[in-house]
Amino acid sequence: MAIAVLFGGRSCEHDVSIVTGVQALSALKSYKPLPVYIDAEGRWHTGGALFTVPGVRAGKGLKSVYMSPGSDILRYRSGRAAARIDVAVLCCHGAGGEDGSLQGFLELCGVPYTGAGVLPSAVCLDKAEFKARAASLGFPVLPHASFTRREWNEDIYSVAERINAVGYPLMVKPSRQGSSIGISPAKDEAELVAAVRTALHFDNAIVAEKLLEGFRELSCAALSDGKNIEISRVEEPVGWKKFLTYRDKYAGKHAVRRRLPADIPEETEKKVREMTGKLFSAFSLAGVARVDFLLAADGELYVNEANTVPGSLAEYLFAASGMSTSEFYRRLLASARAEAEERRLLVYRFSPALTAEK
Numbered sequence: 001m002a003i004a005v006l007f008g009g010r011s012c013e014h015d016v017s018i019v020t021g022v023q024a025l026s027a028l029k030s031y032k033p034l035p036v037y038i039d040a041e042g043r044w045h046t047g048g049a050l051f052t053v054p055g056v057r058a059g060k061g062l063k064s065v066y067m068s069p070g071s072d073i074l075r076y077r078s079g080r081a082a083a084r085i086d087v088a089v090l091c092c093h094g095a096g097g098e099d100g101s102l103q104g105f106l107e108l109c110g111v112p113y114t115g116a117g118v119l120p121s122a123v124c125l126d127k128a129e130f131k132a133r134a135a136s137l138g139f140p141v142l143p144h145a146s147f148t149r150r151e152w153n154e155d156i157y158s159v160a161e162r163i164n165a166v167g168y169p170l171m172v173k174p175s176r177q178g179s180s181i182g183i184s185p186a187k188d189e190a191e192l193v194a195a196v197r198t199a200l201h202f203d204n205a206i207v208a209e210k211l212l213e214g215f216r217e218l219s220c221a222a223l224s225d226g227k228n229i230e231i232s233r234v235e236e237p238v239g240w241k242k243f244l245t246y247r248d249k250y251a252g253k254h255a256v257r258r259r260l261p262a263d264i265p266e267e268t269e270k271k272v273r274e275m276t277g278k279l280f281s282a283f284s285l286a287g288v289a290r291v292d293f294l295l296a297a298d299g300e301l302y303v304n305e306a307n308t309v310p311g312s313l314a315e316y317l318f319a320a321s322g323m324s325t326s327e328f329y330r331r332l333l334a335s336a337r338a339e340a341e342e343r344r345l346l347v348y349r350f351s352p353a354l355t356a357e358k
Contacts, residue, residue, distance in 0.1 A: 002086045003031045003333070004074065006102070008038040008056075011094035012181045012202060018056050020312055021091040025051050027315070027325045034083050036065065036074070038092065046074070046082060069108035087336045088113040089329075090309055094178050098309045099125040112340030114332050115287040116308040124283065124306040127175045127207045137282050139275065139303045142294065143167075144209035146175060149200055163192065169211040172196055174203035178307065185211055214297035217304075218262055220272050221290040221314035222280035225331035226338025229280060231273045232317035236262035260320050264295070271301060279306060287335045290314045 005028065007021020008014055018037075025033055035050035047062040049055035064077045067085075074082045088111050092102060100122035106113045116124065123129045128146035135141050145162035152159055163170070172195035174182040182202035184195035192208070199206050221232040236259040262269065276291045283306065290310035294302045307314075315328050 001031060001333075002083050003028060003033045003089060004036050004083070004085045004087075005033050005089045005091060006036045006038060006097070007091040008040070009092040009094070009097040009102075010038070010040060010042040011092065011096050011098075013094035013178055014040055016311060017091055017093045017097065018053060020093065020309075022051065022053050022056070023312055023315075024089055024091050024329075027329055028089065030326075033089070034074070034085075036088075037062070038097070042096070067105075067109050067111075069105075070110070072109055072111045085109075085111050087111070087333055089332070089336075090115050091313065093309050093311070094125070094181075095176060098178070098307075099176065107343065112336045114336045116283075116285045116289065117339065120284050120286075121308050124285075124289075124308050125176055125178070126205070127173060127305060128205060129175075130305060131207070131209075133283070134279070134303050137279075139279060139282075140301065142209045142212070142302050142304075144207055146205065146207045148206070149204040152196060152200070152206070163208050166208060166210055168192075169213075170195075170208045171211045172199050173207045173209070174199045175205035175207050177202045178305075212294060212296050212302075216264075216295040218264070218272055218293040218295055218301075219290055219317070220276040220293070221288060221310065221317045222276050222285070223288045223314075223318060223328065223331055224280070224286055225334040226286075229277055230318065230323075230331075231277050232314065233261045233320045234264065234269050234272045235260040235317060235320075236264070260317070268295065268299070268301065275301070275303065279303065286339050287332050288314055290317070 005021055005024050007017045009017055025035055035046055037045045037050050037056060044065045045062040046065050049058060049061050065074050065082055067074055073084050076082050088106055090102060090113050092098060096102060098121060100118040103113060103121050104118045123133055131141045131144060143166045145166050147159045169185060169187040172184050172186055182199045184198050186192040186195040196206060217237050218234055220234045223230045238257045238259060272293055279291055280289055285308060290307045292304040294304050315325060318328050
């Protein structure tokens with residue numbers, strides 16, 4: 001089976017994606033995977049140097065590659081075939097890789113891929129859409145207001161009314177970014193304006209949600225092999241501020257500090273795991289996905305977001321309950337094949353008589 005690991009991408013989460021991709025390449029070495037690095041300009045490359053982070057950084061000896069709709073063959077720039085891809089393992093975080101774009105392209109190429117499909121991916125990356133969908137399905141979400149750059153510039157009073165209905169303090173976020181990129185707290189109008197300006201650097205759509213005092217962040221993942229769903233243990237990422245920044249999550253010597261399993265009541269853990277499984281199914285997710293929660297000081301639990309291409313593919317969450325790395329990837333690949341098989345059952349041609357000669 002020819003496996004390609006796609007990582008990088010034209011995204012603010014480019015660097016995090018490199019780490020996830022290199023981890024996946026190492027874990028899949030028995031399959032002799034093909035690394036496909038998507039650079040910050042969106043160009044595709046392959047080469048032996050891509051199996052390590054320093055090798056990716058150096059970028060020496062890489063060859064440009066591409067794929068075309070209607071073909072599952074990865075080709076060099078000359079047109080010569082590099083490999084026929086049986087499954088693509090997606091490790092691209094954020095815009096372009098986690099928003100349905102790459103998923104849709106691979107479907108046009110006829111290549112099975114890991115993770116959620118086009119629509120679930122797009123919905124989950126967009127915080128406003130995700131919260132609206134989650135609330136409609138009965139999942140608890142924080143009070144929030146969403147608005148666009150145009151609304152902010154042309155009808156700020158209407159936006160202010162919606163924001164005031166939520167009430168301060170607020171957490172202001174780009175709607176379609178992950179890894180805490182571009183988020184800021186705001187306790188009054190002056191801080192709100194500054195926070196929105198920051199967020200608008202990263203997206204044209206913004207979410208301003210109620211900021212809880214004394215909350216804790218919890219994460220839990222679901223893994224499907226196409227038939228059964230396994231729920232991981234619950235973790236608590238730990239930062240040193242009122243919220244986890246990008247630096248807390250990924251940079252520096254304290255970047256991966258977490259409590260796993262989380263030090264929470266058994267009943268809370270049960271609720272988190274149950275909610276993770278229900279959300280995974282309700283949103284038609286596939287492969288692996290991590291759901292992030294906010295636990296309020298009064299014990300109330302809120303769904304924060306769902307990550308369809310989680311950091312490190314959330315493999316460590318399943319390792320905590322004894323699942324081997326090889327078993328994790330076996331299930332992930334099985335899910336990709338199962339999802340592709342379901343798509344193959346569909347009919348894509350209809351009513352040939354409409355174009356037939358009379």
